[in-house]
Amino acid sequence: MSTDGFDIMCKSASLEAAAAGRFDVLPIYDRDTECASREELEALQLSKLQDQVRYTYERVPYYRERMDAAGVGPDGIRTLEDVRLLPFTDKSALRETYPYGLFAVGLDEVREIHASSGTTGKPIVVGYTEADMDVWSDCIARLVQMAGVVPADNAQMAFGYGMFTGGFGLHYGLQKLGCTMIPAGAGNTERHIQMIEDYGTTVLIATPSYAMHICEVGEEMGYDWAASPLRVGLFGGEPCPPGLKAEIERRMHIVCTDNYGLTEVMGPGVSGECLASRDQQHIAEDHFLWEVVDPETGEPVPEGEMGELVLTPLDKQAIPVLRYRTHDLTRVTRETCACGRTHARMDKVRSRSDDMLIIRGTNVFPSQIEDVLSQIDEVTPHYRIIVETVDGMDALTVQTEIRPESFTDSFEELDAMRRRIEEKLKSVLLVGVRVTLVEPGGIQRTQGKAKHVEDRR
Numbered sequence: 001m002s003t004d005g006f007d008i009m010c011k012s013a014s015l016e017a018a019a020a021g022r023f024d025v026l027p028i029y030d031r032d033t034e035c036a037s038r039e040e041l042e043a044l045q046l047s048k049l050q051d052q053v054r055y056t057y058e059r060v061p062y063y064r065e066r067m068d069a070a071g072v073g074p075d076g077i078r079t080l081e082d083v084r085l086l087p088f089t090d091k092s093a094l095r096e097t098y099p100y101g102l103f104a105v106g107l108d109e110v111r112e113i114h115a116s117s118g119t120t121g122k123p124i125v126v127g128y129t130e131a132d133m134d135v136w137s138d139c140i141a142r143l144v145q146m147a148g149v150v151p152a153d154n155a156q157m158a159f160g161y162g163m164f165t166g167g168f169g170l171h172y173g174l175q176k177l178g179c180t181m182i183p184a185g186a187g188n189t190e191r192h193i194q195m196i197e198d199y200g201t202t203v204l205i206a207t208p209s210y211a212m213h214i215c216e217v218g219e220e221m222g223y224d225w226a227a228s229p230l231r232v233g234l235f236g237g238e239p240c241p242p243g244l245k246a247e248i249e250r251r252m253h254i255v256c257t258d259n260y261g262l263t264e265v266m267g268p269g270v271s272g273e274c275l276a277s278r279d280q281q282h283i284a285e286d287h288f289l290w291e292v293v294d295p296e297t298g299e300p301v302p303e304g305e306m307g308e309l310v311l312t313p314l315d316k317q318a319i320p321v322l323r324y325r326t327h328d329l330t331r332v333t334r335e336t337c338a339c340g341r342t343h344a345r346m347d348k349v350r351s352r353s354d355d356m357l358i359i360r361g362t363n364v365f366p367s368q369i370e371d372v373l374s375q376i377d378e379v380t381p382h383y384r385i386i387v388e389t390v391d392g393m394d395a396l397t398v399q400t401e402i403r404p405e406s407f408t409d410s411f412e413e414l415d416a417m418r419r420r421i422e423e424k425l426k427s428v429l430l431v432g433v434r435v436t437l438v439e440p441g442g443i444q445r446t447q448g449k450a451k452h453v454e455d456r457r
């Protein structure tokens with residue numbers, strides 16, 4: 001079976017084509033838009049930005065008041081840089097106006113409501129009009145095609161549906177591309193594996209930690225992943241550590257990509273990883289204007305430098321949002337990509353400015369710990385970080401799981417391994433850390449987002 005010059009019956013066709021530099025055989029969902037010149041793209045962005053700012057000002061009193069206070073009206077936006085004249089939006093704006101205070105249309109025009117579960121305070125509620133749902137599913141169709149998914153694929157959903165944007169977002173986008181959806185939902189791992197085999201599932205949508213769990217359960221059941229029809233993993237819902245992704249690819253014999261998005265600006269679909277540039281993700285620049293700012297000052301950082309991603313959706317009808325501060329740290333490049341797409345690429349988000357742990361005055365990001373562990377052959381990608389107060393001081397403990405093949409009964413060997421990992425962590429984090437080795441399978445697996453950090457302070 002061949003689609004777009006590309007044999008999907010070959011389990012790793014997309015990865016083989018990518019490895020051979022044959023990006024010409026990899027399909028592009030909306031070539032005119034995704035490969036537009038920078039000039040065309042910027043002209044489109046400016047005209048959409050001007051319309052979006054006027055629409056928001058006229059329809060949402062919350063923004064009208066703030067723009068008036070900042071002394072900027074819709075006519076003040078003459079260039080793309082003028083976006084900086086607009087006030088930022090933070091999560092608090094969506095909480096303060098709960099549930100519908102930022103909506104620009106009546107509920108009669110809203111086709112769907114989604115919400116993110118707030119761990120503190122009220123949830124974030126967002127809505128989509130018919131046109132918003134069209135943009136959303138288009139953005140997803142693009143990014144799944146970047147991962148090598150084609151209309152002939154059968155896609156099995158292991159996200160929960162419910163109010164979370166991830167489940168329905170991917171569902172609609174994959175359907176728009178022409179795939180067959182298998183809405184299995186979260187949980188019941190053995191049933192997932194049975195369905196993959198019985199229904200001929202070629203694409204699995206899951207959090208990376210749950211995909212790893214499915215992989216391990218399959219291995220325990222004696223399921224042969226190399227012979228399985230599954231060939232692509234679409235990850236989301238949590239950042240995917242590179243070590244975990246490589247491990248899943250190796251053990252499940254599939255190609256995995258992840259994508260980025262957040263409920264406040266749309267849900268998944270803001271950016272996606274292509275097979276040519278596997279640590280970066282193309283931003284859908286015709287729908288999102290991006291800025292990278294210094295998280296402290298809010299001022300732009302020089303192009304290519306690390307900072308906080310700020311997003312302005314350019315054509316949202318139900319709930320327009322101006323300059324949304326994501327708190328996600330990344331950097332963006334406009335260099336052309338080998339896949340042929342011209343849309344800018346952002347580094348995968350590994351750290352959020354609000355995930356930072358302060359340990360005895362030093363800033364520590366969980367992603368730094370993840371990176372160190374991924375370089376150690378004897379441990380799996382499963383880990384936990386525990387921060388507590390001991391004798392009035394911050395104490396950092398990292399629990400890491402030994403691979404079955406590296407497990408030994410020798411206390412001396414285990415202790416030497418433990419001390420070696422402690423030394424490596426200390427040299428990167430610049431704070432003292434205690435490592436606890438856990439036996440294979442000893443760190444709890446989750447069916448949703450993995451919870452790596454437990455701050456007991």
Ligand SMILES: [Zn+2]
Pocket residue numbers: 274275276277282337338339340341
């Ligand atoms: Zn690319």
